[in-house]
Amino acid sequence: MPRFALSALGVDQPGIVAAVSGALMELGCNLEDSTMSILQGHFAILLVVSAGPSVTVAELQAALEPEADLFDLIVSVRALHDPVPGAEAGGDPQGSQLFEPWTISVHGADRTGIVHGITAALAEAGGNVVDLATHLVGGADAPMYVMTLRVTLPGGIEAPAAAARIRAAGDALGVHCTVHPDEADTL
Amino acid sequence: MLPMSVRPVLVLPHPVLVTPAAPVGSVDGAARRLAQDLLDTMRASPACVGLAAPQIGEPRRALAVDVTGHGKARSCHGPFVLFDPEIVSSAAPETAREGCMSVPDLTGDVHRASRLVVAGLGPDGRRVELEVDAFEARAVQHEIDHLDGLVFLDRVAGPHGVFPRKVYR
Numbered sequence: 001m002p003r004f005a006l007s008a009l010g011v012d013q014p015g016i017v018a019a020v021s022g023a024l025m026e027l028g029c030n031l032e033d034s035t036m037s038i039l040q041g042h043f044a045i046l047l048v049v050s051a052g053p054s055v056t057v058a059e060l061q062a063a064l065e066p067e068a069d070l071f072d073l074i075v076s077v078r079a080l081h082d083p084v085p086g087a088e089a090g091g092d093p094q095g096s097q098l099f100e101p102w103t104i105s106v107h108g109a110d111r112t113g114i115v116h117g118i119t120a121a122l123a124e125a126g127g128n129v130v131d132l133a134t135h136l137v138g139g140a141d142a143p144m145y146v147m148t149l150r151v152t153l154p155g156g157i158e159a160p161a162a163a164a165r166i167r168a169a170g171d172a173l174g175v176h177c178t179v180h181p182d183e184a185d186t187l
Numbered sequence: 188m189l190p191m192s193v194r195p196v197l198v199l200p201h202p203v204l205v206t207p208a209a210p211v212g213s214v215d216g217a218a219r220r221l222a223q224d225l226l227d228t229m230r231a232s233p234a235c236v237g238l239a240a241p242q243i244g245e246p247r248r249a250l251a252v253d254v255t256g257h258g259k260a261r262s263c264h265g266p267f268v269l270f271d272p273e274i275v276s277s278a279a280p281e282t283a284r285e286g287c288m289s290v291p292d293l294t295g296d297v298h299r300a301s302r303l304v305v306a307g308l309g310p311d312g313r314r315v316e317l318e319v320d321a322f323e324a325r326a327v328q329h330e331i332d333h334l335d336g337l338v339f340l341d342r343v344a345g346p347h348g349v350f351p352r353k354v355y356r
Contacts, residue, residue, distance in 0.1 A: 107200065107340050109200040131345065135293060140202075146293060148340070149345040149346060176200075176341070182345075
């Protein structure tokens with residue numbers, strides 16, 4: 001069954017999700033993973049859909065065109081071909097090595113390079129971003145940046161060392177950075 | 188009678204809020220004035236259920252809590268101040284949304300114990316031990332975090348656990 005990555009962005013208003021999902025439903029598409037959020041008054045949609053065997057990118061774009069015009073959305077559609085290694089087992093594309101889920105919280109006076117500095121240290125430590133959200137708050141006179149990440153770190157004894165590298169990157173940026181393992185109680 | 192003193196509440200990214208506070212040790216006149224300032228400042232904001240000394244710019248281990256009349260409260264010790272508080276035991280974690288006067292634009296989902304025994308020095312210098320639960324337990328843990336240079340953002344349950352207070356529509 002063909003799958004497609006779809007993104008849409010426009011000034012937020014009620015009805016965008018209903019319109020986009022309605023057009024996809026008419027075409028017999030199934031919404032799989034998605035993330036949708038308001039970003040400073042703009043609504044952003046990012047999703048993976050599966051479709052019937054004959055559906056093409058052009059058909060999807062044509063089906064979404066009236067909604068894109070109505071809501072002034074920037075829409076892009078891309079066919080997904082290769083299966084992603086490990087995607088079925090929980091979205092970890094890092095192969096067979098054991099990885100652990102951790103959470104990173106970062107906050108401090110806004111400056112350029114916070115996202116890059118933290119994620120570069122994460123990548124150098126062999127970790128991977130699973131989910132990330134940022135918020136710029138505090139107004140123009142004292143802007144503050146808040147970033148929260150769910151990440152995977154190399155498992156076992158490597159994880160605390162990776163966490164230390166990420167904390168050091170936070171120190172170098174002058175932001176407060178806590179890095180801690182996710183705890184899940186199995187019931 | 189000490190004069191009423193409402194102090195300004197600091198907001199992030201103020202450095203005092205991310206720095207561990209120093210122990211008070213013994214309760215002297217300065218510590219008692221600090222206790223009164225915490226209570227006065229807390230009362231000045233009707234929605235405020237707790238305040239820690241670093242939030243008013245004092246890097247010392249002191250907190251005030253008052254959950255009187257709050258809908259989520261079960262235990263309620265009224266307004267109280269603790270110096271050098273320590274968590275003796277904790278149990279029954281649960282997740283709830285919380286905000287903070289020092290982080291005015293955001294709220295967050297935080298996992299915390301809902302039953303707690305906390306010990307510390309009272310304003311009279313004597314050691315007290317309090318059993319708190321539900322919202323009062325959450326408030327105590329939130330304020331103790333401030334004494335360790337932590338805010339709720341450091342404990343949120345992942346990227347989808349932070350929420351802007353500003354609602355666009």
